[in-house]
Amino acid sequence: xxxxxxxxxxxxxxxxxxxxxxxxxxxxxxxxxxxxxxxxxxxxxxxxxxxxxxxxxxxxxxxxxxxxxxxxxxxxxxxxxxxxxxxxxxxxxxx
Numbered sequence: 001x002x003x004x005x006x007x008x009x010x011x012x013x014x015x016x017x018x019x020x021x022x023x024x025x026x027x028x029x030x031x032x033x034x035x036x037x038x039x040x041x042x043x044x045x046x047x048x049x050x051x052x053x054x055x056x057x058x059x060x061x062x063x064x065x066x067x068x069x070x071x072x073x074x075x076x077x078x079x080x081x082x083x084x085x086x087x088x089x090x091x092x093x094x095x
Contacts, residue, residue, distance in 0.1 A: 003030050003057040003080065006050050010043050024094065025050060025076060030086045045072040048079055055080040 004036060008026035012019075023046040028036045042058075050056050057078035 001077070002060070003032075003083075004028060004042070004056055004058050004076075005030050005034070006038060006052055006054045006056060007041065015034065019045070019072070022046070022072075027056065027076070032083060035081065040066075042074060043077050044061070044074040046076045048076055049074050055083075065066075075081050 002013055006010050006025050010024035010026060024043050025046050025066065027042050027044050029038055029040070029042075031037050044060075047054075056076045057080060058074060059077045060074040085095040
C-alpha cells in the first residue's frame with residue numbers, strides 16, 4: 001500500500017462498462033509528513049468515498065486483479081485519519 005493525497009477528480013463520460021458509476025480521483029504521493037513527493041499524478045478508482053484533500057491509502061497491481069469486477073489497476077482502499085511517526089528523539093504526531 002501507499003500514502004497519497006486526493007488533488008482532483010476525473011470526469012469521463014466515455015469509459016469501460018466496468019467503470020460506469022465509478023468515481024475516479026487524481027492523487028499524488030505523500031511522505032510520512034504528508035508532504036507531496038515527486039511530480040507524478042495518478043488516477044485511482046475510489047472504493048471508499050474519499051474526497052478532495054483527503055489523505056488516502058492506495059493499493060495497486062496484482063492484488064487489485066483479485067476482484068475481477070474491477071477494471072482498474074490502482075484503487076483508493078482507505079481514508080487515513082491520522083499518522084504517527086517516531087522521529088527517534090521522541091514521538092512526533094504528523095497532523
